[in-house]
Amino acid sequence: MANPKDYRPAPGTIPTEPGVYKFRDANGRVVYVGKAKNLRARLNNYFQPPKTLHPRTRQMVFTAASVEWTVVSSEVEALQLEYTWIKRFDPWFNVMYRDDKTYPMLAVSVKERYPRAFFYRGPKRKGVRYFGPFSHAWAVRETLDLLTRVFPIRTCSNGVFNRHEALGRPCLLGYIDKCSAPCVGRVTEAEYDEIVTGFMGFMSGRSEPLVRGITQQMQEAAENLEFEKAARLRDDLGAVNKVMERQTVVLSTDTDADVIAFATDELEAAVQIFTVRDGRIRSQRGWVVEKTGDEPGSMERLDEGVEDPALPVLMQNFLVQYYSDAVERVRQEEEEDAKLRAQKVRRRGVDQESRAQVKPPMPVPREILVETLPEELEEVTELLQQMRGAQVDIRVPQRGDKRALMETVHKNAAEALHQHKLKRVGDLTARSQALQDIQDALYMDEAPLRIECTDISHIQGTDVVASLVVFEDGLPKKNDYRRYRIKEAAGNGRSDDVGSIAEVTRRRFKRYNEDKLANPDEAAEEQTFADEREEDGVETTGGASSKRFAYPPQLFIVDGGKPQVNAAQAVFDELGIVDVQLIGLAKRLEEIWVPDDDEPVILPRNSEGMYLLQQIRDEAHRFAITYHRQQRSKRMRASALDAVPGLGPARRTDLVKHFGSVKKIKEASLEEIQEVKGVGPKLAQTIFDHLHAEDS
Incomplete structure (x- = not known):
């Protein structure tokens, strides 16, 4: 247990x-x-x-x-x-x-000579087709009662059927036309099989042909002045529509599609497929596979919002393999069903071709919705059309409900990949092995129990920020995360990633040197360090702004190759840091660069150490992007009025409402600014001087 x-x-x-x-x-x-x-x-x-x-x-x-x-x-x-x-x-x-039982189901005993439909709870049995589950038992019985108007399938037990067959007269349902009464030979076996096939087809979701057929018959009866027949068909159509109303749909009822999405990183890919039939999600499956490394761009860095160049190949391989396997399974099922029908024919002496059949559903749908088109679209489409024997449309949904469903599928793929990583890193044995792999690869004296990693994030030199994430014992320690606003190496559209790495490294380990000399028992000095940290453009997480880095990491990772590592090593030499192992993790081939070494260290792609380093680097990347977006959003919301001394939020709002924009406020005269409610001569002069100081 x-x-x-x-x-x-x-x-x-x-x-x-x-x-x-x-x-x-x-x-x-x-x-x-x-x-x-x-x-x-x-x-x-x-x-x-x-x-x-x-x-x-x-x-x-x-x-x-x-x-x-x-x-x-x-x-x-x-x-x-x-x-x-x-x-x-x-x-x-x-x-x-479900009341200590299974959910209520609607069952059809397909192996009997005259199959019957009945309400059922319990384990599934061979020779019985099940439809449902339904939320309540009454829903099954009401559905069955409504559909027997259109499909007069028998619902009686075998005992009742045999008794009326011996008596030579039908039961009450036979007299009121809610049963075709096969017990007295009112219909032939072949005719009864057609009724059963129509019933199961409707329950399987093929409702549109039935609705069109009943509607057409009703109109023809009305045109021929057969009003009683038209009224009966109208009631039948109402019964069918009432049953259809209970079926939950997520897309239009004529939608037969598979929705496929991938989530990838440098080493692995997760795929999810949602099967939609008649507008309803019938099933969901997912896999996480290791990339072969042969895909184009498979080892490139996957920034957020940037599509993996390997996706077209991954999608193509998946489509071919998945549908080929599915068609093969259906073929095997049809062979088994053919053997079963042959046994029935020999036993009953009935012409096999005269018996209606419900074929297994075609695994290749009319429409395949994908996030990225396969690399060889025409060839893949042609192959799938051969499997289906009809037209197949492979496309990327652009808008509407299908696009929304695609986003849901992608979210599940990303979640599956995330959970797959967590299982590896969260396992104690795997974490221990990962730390041991890193220690052996870098020839460290002891395992790196504390690892820190930094990454830079910006867009064309604007809002340049850096992150510092901390892992202890192979797990993230989020209270020790830090975020930096780059000051010296960037600004005014200028960005230097190497210089930014050096700046972050200097600020982090300069703080470490200061913390080593500080007295941790003095609360006042602790607060002083906290204030300096905020003034220095450093933000902490988790409410731990006053917590100091009292001890260094065993391993410090910079995101980048040899130039970034050499820049960080120069800072180490400047500050006298000798007890920390420094490495750089390159983006393209996951190479590990060590200072003063011309050749990188290569860890096996599937090693636990590589997975841990990759997770640490990805966490630093995620944390940096999040902070960059916050700074960019904050800058975009900033206004020239924010820096006006003495001007509060309410007055700023009144000014913008009065003039319509900051540009028009700037064009206004001093007297016009004074006309705004609550703005006196002194404040108006301050606003006017501040807005026009930029021009001088």
Whole structure:
């Protein structure tokens, strides 16, 4: 029995969006499926002290060995996906939501001579097709009652069927035309099979042909003045529409598509595929695979918002492999079904061709929505059209509901890749191995228990900032993160990445030298250092602005190659730092550069040490980008009125409302500024002088 503490997700790693989650046991079997408006808030409830949990919930969390989730864009999608997974996995602990039984289903006994439709709860059996699950038992019975108006399939038990077959007269449902009465030979076996096929086709989602057919028959009956028949068909159409209203859709009902998205980094790629049939999400699958390294640009740095150059090749390989495997599985299923039908023919002596069949669904849809087109679009399209035997459209959605769904799929791919990384780094054995790999590769005397990494972020020399992230024992220590505004090496559209690295390194280790000399017991001096840190353009996180770097890292990483490393080493020499190992992590081939060494150190691509270094570098990159965006947004919101002494927010608002813009305020005369409510002669003179001081 697993301990929930062993597989509890790390704090802050669970998203706050709506979604569906699965608990799995040690064998990978799904034991519980649930949905939530806020995944983080919901899942945290399962990891409370065991004594506070409901007994059945406590049993479930100790039975499970892992938890995973899928993010969706709305609660409707979460509900649909939850039902889909409950239907697919039949989790044992979901009985808490279904009256100690499985969800109510609508079943059809396809192996019987005259298949019957019936309400069912319980484990699935061979020879029975299931539709659902439904939220309530009454929903199954009402659906069945409505559809027997259009498809008069038998619903009686075998005992009732045999009794009326012996009596030679149908039951009440046969007399009121809600059963085709095969028990008395009112329809032939072939005719009854067509009724069953239509019923199962409608329940599988193929509703449009039925609606069109009934509508056309109703119009023809009305034109021929057969008003009773038209009224009956009208009621049949109403029954069909009432059933269709209960089916949750996320796209238009004529949409058959697969939605595919990738999330990648330098070493791995995660792919997610959502299968949409008749506008409903039928299934979701995902994989995380290691890149081969042969893709074009596969080792280049993937900045946020920049598309991976390897995506077209990855997409092409996935499309060919996934659909080829799917078509092969369908072919094998059809062969097995053909053998079963042949056995029926030999047993019953019925012409095989006369019996209607429900073929397995075609795995290649009409439409394949992708984030990036495959490298060889025409060839891939032609191959898929051969598999499908019809037109296939591969395209990138640009707007609307399909684009929104694509964003949801991409979000799930990114989440899957993130969780995959966390599993490797979060495992104690993997972290220990990673630190050992780094120690061996760099010939360090001891494992680097504290690692710091810095990265620079800017856009064409504007808002140049740097980040400093800290990892201890292979895990992020966010309270020690630092953010720097670059002053000396950048500004006025000028940016020097090498100089910025040197500046950050100098400021970080100059502070370390000062902290070594400080008396940590003097609170006043502690506050002095905190004030200086703010004045020096350094920001801390997690409310730890007064916490000092009282000890150095064993390993300091700069994002870059040999020039960046040499610049940082020059700062080390200047400050007398000798007890810190310095390296640079290059962007292209994940090369590790050591000072005064002409050749880089290369770690194996799949080593734990490489994964840890990559995660540290990516965290520094993420943290730097976040801070850069904050500074850029703050600058874009700044106004020339912000620096006017004595002018508060309310007066600034009044001025802009009165004149319409800062430009018109600048063009206004001193008397016109005084006309604004609350602006006296002295304040008006201050505003006028400040706005025109820039021109002088």
